[in-house]
Amino acid sequence: MQIPAISIEDYISKIPEERQEVFKKMFDTVNDNLPQGFKTGVSYGMVGWNVPLETFPAGYHCTPGSALPFMSLASQKNFIALYHMGMYAKPELLDWFVAEFPKHSKRKLDMGKSCIRFKKMDEIPFELIAELSKKMTVDEWINIYESNLKK
Numbered sequence: 001m002q003i004p005a006i007s008i009e010d011y012i013s014k015i016p017e018e019r020q021e022v023f024k025k026m027f028d029t030v031n032d033n034l035p036q037g038f039k040t041g042v043s044y045g046m047v048g049w050n051v052p053l054e055t056f057p058a059g060y061h062c063t064p065g066s067a068l069p070f071m072s073l074a075s076q077k078n079f080i081a082l083y084h085m086g087m088y089a090k091p092e093l094l095d096w097f098v099a100e101f102p103k104h105s106k107r108k109l110d111m112g113k114s115c116i117r118f119k120k121m122d123e124i125p126f127e128l129i130a131e132l133s134k135k136m137t138v139d140e141w142i143n144i145y146e147s148n149l150k151k
Helices: 008-014 017-033 085-089 091-104 126-134 138-150
Strands: 039-043 046-051 068-075 080-084 115-118
Touching (some): 008 017, 017 046, 085 091
Antiparallel strands (some): 080 115
């Protein structure tokens, strides 16, 4: 489900009111803990963090001329989704997250390749999301992205 928005504030205003506070807290948790160099914005109908073209002029190979996506946050119909491309591209990071999740939540991990789904708004493990957000720098993400692209 994509939400057409021109800014992060616009996006948040368009999601269900009962979800806005939790969504904002999730956004702040990621934003406050990401290493320097990632930029926020709205793309692909989600709020996201990317590597700007000034830092990585090659940009995203799927959409030439656009910034390299890294993490995104979306309000879907029945859940909030956090997308972390670093976990998709670096198996060690995914393994760490899967092992840590049960220490922070009594819920079963609901996850796809890069998507973590949170259906219970009052049970989001914000401390774990903060730790995850700190785990990859812009330079590391660019190196992983480029090495995977060459395969």
